[in-house]
Every structure is written in structure tokens, then in C-alpha cells.
Amino acid sequence: MRxxxxxxxxxxxxxxxxxxxxxxxxxxxxxxxxRELIGYELVWRSCGGIIVETEAYSVRGDEACxxxxxxxxxxxxxxxxxxxxxxxxxxxxxxxxxxxxxxxxEDGFVLIRxxxxxxxxxxxxxRRGTRAGLCSGPGRLTKALGIDKAxxxxxxxxxxxxxxLRPATAxxxxxxxxxxxxxxxxxxxxxxxxxxxxxxxxxRG
Numbered sequence: 342m343r344x345x346x347x348x349x350x351x352x353x354x355x356x357x358x359x360x361x362x363x364x365x366x367x368x369x370x371x372x373x374x375x376r377e378l379i380g381y382e383l384v385w386r387s388c389g390g391i392i393v394e395t396e397a398y399s400v401r402g403d404e405a406c407x408x409x410x411x412x413x414x415x416x417x418x419x420x421x422x423x424x425x426x427x428x429x430x431x432x433x434x435x436x437x438x439x440x441x442x443x444x445x446x447e448d449g450f451v452l453i454r455x456x457x458x459x460x461x462x463x464x465x466x467x468r469r470g471t472r473a474g475l476c477s478g479p480g481r482l483t484k485a486l487g488i489d490k491a492x493x494x495x496x497x498x499x500x501x502x503x504x505x506l507r508p509a510t511a512x513x514x515x516x517x518x519x520x521x522x523x524x525x526x527x528x529x530x531x532x533x534x535x536x537x538x539x540x541x542x543x544x545r546g
Contacts, residue, residue: 358509364498366505367423371397371442371449376532378451380512384504385486388461390476391508393537394454396519397530398439401447404524408449417441418448421494426503428483428493435480436489454479454531457539478541517544 362381367374375397383389398406400418407414407429417427418441427439427450439450456476458465465485466472476482483489497503513535519526520542533544 358507360507362498362505362507364422364424364496367440367442367451368444369442370445370447371399371451372530373445374440374442375451375530376514376516378453378505379514379532379534380508380510382459382504382506382508383453383456384460384506385488386502388465388486389504390456390458390460390482390539391534392453392455392505393457393534393539394541395532396452396454397449397532398452399447399449401449403449403528405519405522405526405528406449417494418443422496424496424498426492426495426497428488428490430490431480436483437479438483438486438488438492452479453482455533455537455539455541456482457534457537458485474539477539481541515544520545 375395378392378395381392383392400406400408403409408418421441423441423443425441427441428436431437438453442449442451455478458475462475465475468487469475469481469485474481476485498505515533515535516529517531518529519531531544533540
């Protein structure tokens with residue numbers, strides 16, 4: 342499934358490239374946020390890259406979302422503002438970076454699945470111990486950036502340690518079904534930058 346470049350829904354007034362996103366960006370539904378984050382640059386403590394892959398998770402009727410079965414996740418949504426980092430250990434191996442989305446039609450999370458490295462590449466290579474597929478996967482990118490449980494629950498966007506910067510041009514975005522899950526895998530809530538060589542896996546669905 343292919344979509345055309347999607348303009349920002351935040352305002353009719355264009356903002357210059359390099360403008361930092363604030364928490365207001367995440368005051369919408371998770372699907373819109375996940376789609377619109379494609380092409381933005383995520384920078385964490387001098388390392389970062391272009392967001393080329395995301396997935397959306399909704400608190401409403403989404404069996405793959407943590408809130409479906411975890412009371413602690415439901416409490417997290419209630420207690421934290423939009424844009425808060427939600428970081429969890431996946432299968433006891435990899436930390437995964439999500440952002441809380443709330444205040445729109447429905448609440449949820451956006452998982453950052455892959456980046457195209459742009460900054461601090463040598464440092465990220467040292468952390469990963471490789472040059473291949475440096476940020477091509479949600480666990481790989483957190484290791485490359487040095488993100489772990491210490492960032493869970495932090496309002497990262499309120500300081501200078503994390504920035505999400507607007508792109509200069511509208512990206513070409515494609516959508517498909519989510520991967521790496523066994524429930525609600527039919528939902529087309531995975532978004533990628535068309536033609537990117539840094540995806541975690543080929544698009545499907």
C-alpha cells in the first residue's frame with residue numbers, strides 16, 4: 342500500500358526544516374503520529390539518524406499493545422504527558438524506544454523501528470561492534486544510540502538531550518502490516534520511507 346506525501350496536520354503555517362518537535366506533535370492518534378514521523382531526524386546526545394520505519398499501537402482494541410494486558414502500561418498512559426519515552430526490554434534482550442501519544446482521537450504509542458544514521462556514526466559503530474545494519478531494527482538503534490531503561494518515563498522532548506527535527510522535504514511514505522508480533526498483525530500500522538536501505542525488514546501487506 343502506498344501513500345502520497347502527507348502534510349503536517351498540526352498547523353496550516355509551514356515550519357522551516359530543522360524545527361524541533363514538541364509534545365504537541367504527540368497530542369493526536371498514534372497512527373497519524375507514526376506516519377508523520379517518517380523522514381524526521383531523531384538526535385540523541387549527538388548521535389542520530391533519519392526515522393525510516395515506525396509502528397503505531399493503540400490502547401483501544403489493539404491486542405499487540407502493552408495496555409491490552411499490562412495494568413502498569415495503562416497506568417503509564419494515565420500518568421504521563423504526550424511525548425514521554427516508553428522504553429521496555431523485549432524478550433529480555435533488546436530495549437525498544439516508543440513515544441506516548443495521547444490527547445487525540447485515541448491514545449497509544451509509536452515504536453521507532455529503524456533509522457538511517459546521520460550523526461555520531463563512529464560512536465554508534467563502537468557501541469554496536471559493527472558497521473552493518475547499524476540502526477536497522479528497534480533493538481539495534483537503541484543500542485547504537487545508548488538508550489536503555491534509564492530513559493523510560495522521561496520527558497525527553499522537554500530538554501536538549503533528545504531532538505526530533507523536521508525534514509526539508511516531504512518524504513515518500515509506504516504502509517504495511519506490523520511485524521514481530523503474533524496478535525493484531527493484520528493492521529497496516531507500519532510505516533516506512535520508500536526506497537530506504539535501512540529498514541528492519543521488507544515491507545509486507
